[in-house]
Amino acid sequence: MDIEFIQKYTPLYIEAGELTLRIALIGIVGSIIVGLLCSLIRYYQIPILRRITGLYIELSRNTPLLIQLFFLYFGLPKAGIVLSSETCAIVGLIFLGGSYMSEAFRSGLEAVNSSQIEAGLSLGLTRYQVVRYVLLPQAISVSVPAFAANVIFLIKETSVFSAVALADLMYVAKDLIGLYYQTNEALLMLVIAYLIILLPISIVFSFIERKLRYAGFGN
Amino acid sequence: MQDLGISVLFQGKNFIRLLEGLWITVRISLISVAISILLGIILGMIMTSKNPIIKAITKAYLEFVRIMPQLVLLFLVYFGVTKAFGIHLSGELSAIIVFSVWGTAEMGDLVRGALESIPKHQYESGKAIGLTKLQIFGYIIIPQTVRRLVPLAINLVTRMIKTTSLIALIGVVEVVKVGQQIIEASRLSVPSAALWIYGVIFFLYFIVCYPISLLAAKLEKAWKD
Amino acid sequence: MSKRETLLEIKHLQKNYDDLQVLKDISLDVHKGEVVVIIGPSGCGKSTLLRCINGLEKIQGGEIILNGETISNRTKDMHLVRQKIGMVFQSYDLFPHMTILNNILLGPMKSQRRDRSEVTKEAEELLKRVGLLDKRDAYPRQLSGGQKQRVAIVRALCMHPEIMLFDEVTAALDPEMVREVLDVMLELAKEGSTMVIVTHEMSFARAVADRIIFMDKGEIVEESDPETFFTNPKTDRAKKFLNIFAFDTIKGV
Numbered sequence: 001m002d003i004e005f006i007q008k009y010t011p012l013y014i015e016a017g018e019l020t021l022r023i024a025l026i027g028i029v030g031s032i033i034v035g036l037l038c039s040l041i042r043y044y045q046i047p048i049l050r051r052i053t054g055l056y057i058e059l060s061r062n063t064p065l066l067i068q069l070f071f072l073y074f075g076l077p078k079a080g081i082v083l084s085s086e087t088c089a090i091v092g093l094i095f096l097g098g099s100y101m102s103e104a105f106r107s108g109l110e111a112v113n114s115s116q117i118e119a120g121l122s123l124g125l126t127r128y129q130v131v132r133y134v135l136l137p138q139a140i141s142v143s144v145p146a147f148a149a150n151v152i153f154l155i156k157e158t159s160v161f162s163a164v165a166l167a168d169l170m171y172v173a174k175d176l177i178g179l180y181y182q183t184n185e186a187l188l189m190l191v192i193a194y195l196i197i198l199l200p201i202s203i204v205f206s207f208i209e210r211k212l213r214y215a216g217f218g219n
Numbered sequence: 220m221q222d223l224g225i226s227v228l229f230q231g232k233n234f235i236r237l238l239e240g241l242w243i244t245v246r247i248s249l250i251s252v253a254i255s256i257l258l259g260i261i262l263g264m265i266m267t268s269k270n271p272i273i274k275a276i277t278k279a280y281l282e283f284v285r286i287m288p289q290l291v292l293l294f295l296v297y298f299g300v301t302k303a304f305g306i307h308l309s310g311e312l313s314a315i316i317v318f319s320v321w322g323t324a325e326m327g328d329l330v331r332g333a334l335e336s337i338p339k340h341q342y343e344s345g346k347a348i349g350l351t352k353l354q355i356f357g358y359i360i361i362p363q364t365v366r367r368l369v370p371l372a373i374n375l376v377t378r379m380i381k382t383t384s385l386i387a388l389i390g391v392v393e394v395v396k397v398g399q400q401i402i403e404a405s406r407l408s409v410p411s412a413a414l415w416i417y418g419v420i421f422f423l424y425f426i427v428c429y430p431i432s433l434l435a436a437k438l439e440k441a442w443k444d
Numbered sequence: 445m446s447k448r449e450t451l452l453e454i455k456h457l458q459k460n461y462d463d464l465q466v467l468k469d470i471s472l473d474v475h476k477g478e479v480v481v482i483i484g485p486s487g488c489g490k491s492t493l494l495r496c497i498n499g500l501e502k503i504q505g506g507e508i509i510l511n512g513e514t515i516s517n518r519t520k521d522m523h524l525v526r527q528k529i530g531m532v533f534q535s536y537d538l539f540p541h542m543t544i545l546n547n548i549l550l551g552p553m554k555s556q557r558r559d560r561s562e563v564t565k566e567a568e569e570l571l572k573r574v575g576l577l578d579k580r581d582a583y584p585r586q587l588s589g590g591q592k593q594r595v596a597i598v599r600a601l602c603m604h605p606e607i608m609l610f611d612e613v614t615a616a617l618d619p620e621m622v623r624e625v626l627d628v629m630l631e632l633a634k635e636g637s638t639m640v641i642v643t644h645e646m647s648f649a650r651a652v653a654d655r656i657i658f659m660d661k662g663e664i665v666e667e668s669d670p671e672t673f674f675t676n677p678k679t680d681r682a683k684k685f686l687n688i689f690a691f692d693t694i695k696g697v
């Protein structure tokens with residue numbers, strides 16, 4: 001194991017890691033917004049929009065991110081729309097993440113018993129008040145496990161960004177292997193980088209999940 | 220100009236090559252899932268053991284495979300194994316190994332969960348009507364476990380099919396790589412090929428994965444306890 | 445007996461679920477301070493009737509009038525109407541993510557915009573009366589079914605409703621806990637609350653009711669005071685229903 005090599009190239013990995021995290025963060029936030037919107041549309045079964053979001057969800061869940069990125073990065077320019085690698089990465093991530101988040105939130109909304117809504121209405125609360133004080137708090141806590149899984153999933157998906165020329169962790173690793181043949185060192189640093197990013201997140205979410213568990217909803 | 224673009228699909232054997240590439244994708248996924256189910260059932264049973272060492276090892280294995288992006292695992296096997304043991308693994312074999320390791324971990328966890336969630340009184344009722352341990356396992360436990368597993372296994376197939384797109388990045392000639400080759404070859408004759416080829420590949424994945432997800436959803440609903 | 449003012453009027457109420465007529469032609473008046481108990485076999489429409497009063501179900505015919513104001517099939521401001529009607533459900537439905545106290549405070553504070561300290565004082569008084577003051581900071585999951593139901597009643601009472609509806613509130617409770625809830629309801633009746641109670645508890649019905657309404661297949665079949673109903677029912681259907689609750693000994697004398 002060439003320790004000097006590792007020391008020399010650690011900064012490169014850190015920079016790539018930061019890039020990965022930055023794009024992941026933007027992508028996750030975007031996915032949450034898209035997801036919330038879609039889940040509410042599907043929960044309240046708003047006509048027309050419901051079909052459109054349904055189609056969107058099926059398309060994005062049944063196709064790989066790589067193809068979505070290739071289409072955005074290599075395909076769109078042929079139709080006159082040129083996007084930077086970073087923009088493609090973010091758009092692709094939100095396109096994919098939005099549908100996953102939507103399903104997570106929708107299962108949360110549907111897990112809240114309709115009798116809870118009726119109990120709220122019977123107290124004389126307006127529909128808006130019932131959604132705000134009774135429905136959403138419960139829906140959110142039910143969604144947490146799926147939400148956590150999605151966050152981790154999206155961060156893992158960022159590993160394909162190197163395919164659209166983004167200098168992320170995979171790009172750096174592949175470069176170093178190709179240029180210096182220091183495969184073991186490059187791979188080791190790669191694995192450690194992802195462990196550093198994902199292990200803490202995974203642990204924090206397990207902790208939150210355990211805290212938020214109440215036995216039984218509605219009764 | 221747009222007409223010119225879509226014509227690339229009908230040139231030569233382009234479309235056939237795409238379908239052949241798609242078949243490679245599906246084949247890799249199916250082989251990997253088959254291996255995963257077999258090894259996963261064994262792993263799942265092992266994981267129900269109370270032995271702390273076994274629990275620690277299996278848990279570490281599970282967490283590692285869960286946390287590492289599949290592409291990283293592919294790199295580890297494709298580049299790392301070659302360097303470490305001197306054998307050169309083909310991209311396709313690397314993919315099957317990685318997917319099987321991934322699939323086994325997931326299936327193993329599912330099997331363990333299914334086995335542990337079967338209420339104790341199922342075992343007890345079996346004993347109460349005089350069945351042997353093996354019979355209880357065969358007639359009561361396994362059928363219920365299978366019901367929970369199959370929809371999830373089918374779901375795993377779709378995820379693997381999508382993930383095989385990554386192996387284009389380690390040079391395997393599957394559908395994405397074929398697409399890239401076609402685009403490269405048509406660079407002069409059909410400059411807008413990229414738009415159409417990737418668009419078509421997008422839908423090819425959809426056409427393959429969507430019916431499978433529908434099947435999984437149907438089965439899950441039909442077999443709901 | 446002094447003539448009491450009519451609080452709730454139900455006129456020729458009709459309710460359908462798709463093609464099925466669940467309530468056929470219900471007419472009923474409830475007077476201030478009166479306790480009306482509705483009994484009948486499953487599926488006779490008694491729960492549906494309560495839900496129609498509270499606007500949780502749409503009606504297809506007839507009218508519901510509260511204090512002279514038509515409240516049926518309202519689209520606007522139904523929440524204001526519901527503030528005057530308190531309802532307690534079989535499934536109690538306390539909000540699991542809030543403490544007992546906050547469960548009670550939510551309605552008055554958000555809906556009626558009352559002052560927190562004022563409502564808290566009242567909530568605590570009521571909790572004390574039902575013997576649950578020590579649970580004010582607990583969560584619903586920490587309470588037993590009977591305790592939760594008593595809290596549900598307090599929660600409804602804090603809104604100062606003019607009429608209280610009880611939908612089979614003891615049906616889901618273990619037998620030991622049924623009594624503590626019925627005792628609370630008896631107290632309320634003694635104080636002069638206007639109550640409409642749907643229940644299966646026959647001796648309770650007999651003790652608490654001013655009037656018994658017997659329903660079957662979506663219609664009111666018989667209406668009388670409790671003594672008459674339980675000792676000498678007028679209709680055959682009522683007689684048949686009451687027989688369900690009597691067991692002949694199988695061991696012969």
